[in-house]
Amino acid sequence: xxxxxxxxxxxxxxxxxxxxxxxxxxxxxxxSYHFDKESxxxxxIRLYIAKEKxxxxx
Numbered sequence: 001x002x003x004x005x006x007x008x009x010x011x012x013x014x015x016x017x018x019x020x021x022x023x024x025x026x027x028x029x030x031x032s033y034h035f036d037k038e039s040x041x042x043x044x045i046r047l048y049i050a051k052e053k054x055x056x057x058x
Contacts (some may be wrong), residue, residue, distance in 0.1 A: 006030075006047070 004023040005016045008031075015030040017023030027045060035041045 010035075 001039075003018060004020065006023060006027055007014050011034060014028050015023070015026040017026045025048075028049050031041055031045070032038075
């Protein structure tokens with residue numbers, strides 16, 4: 001089950017991972033595929049972590 005998703009703000013870049021480390025690696029891969037030149041890749045990538053919880057109302 002995939003728990004972590006990423007969408008870039010202002011770009012059509014999406015990725016996902018099962019762990020935080022996998023997500024970080026996938027983000028770097030997705031960004032490198034999106035930009036033609038390394039000079040266009042942002043030097044800093046900011047992650048905003050939000051957790052969604054589902055409750056059962058019984």
